[in-house]
Amino acid sequence: xxxxxxxxxxxxxxxxxxxxxxxxxxxxxxxxxxxxxxxxxxxxxxxxxxxxxxxxxxxxxxxxxxxxxxxxxxxxxxxxxxxxxxxxxxxxxxxxxx
Numbered sequence: 001x002x003x004x005x006x007x008x009x010x011x012x013x014x015x016x017x018x019x020x021x022x023x024x025x026x027x028x029x030x031x032x033x034x035x036x037x038x039x040x041x042x043x044x045x046x047x048x049x050x051x052x053x054x055x056x057x058x059x060x061x062x063x064x065x066x067x068x069x070x071x072x073x074x075x076x077x078x079x080x081x082x083x084x085x086x087x088x089x090x091x092x093x094x095x096x097x098x
Contacts, residue, residue, distance in 0.1 A: 002061070002094050003038060004053040009087040015046045018084040022049070025073075026081070033068035058092070 010018050019042070027037060036054035043050065055061045068074060 005091045005093050007089045008049045008085050011086050014084045034064045
């Protein structure tokens with residue numbers, strides 16, 4: 001398994017709206033595209049939303065993201081969804097093996 005550590009800076013005053021969109025719309029569509037969600041957090045200041053999206057492998061990222069970002073849902077809603085975000089950082093992470 002590999003993941004994306006995704007850190008989003010949310011526009012001022014939009015965290016509650018973002019969390020609703022994430023839980024009600026994004027989570028089901030991400031899962032429908034075959035990706036997993038390990039966990040999600042909000043920082044103490046409520047300015048950043050942090051989550052980990054999971055994939056089977058590095059190669060799997062491209063396939064599943066193409067399904068999600070190519071979907072009719074995403075095409076119809078990208079502006080509204082990304083309108084919540086001031087900045088986003090995405091880092092590919094891999095688990096340690098002992």
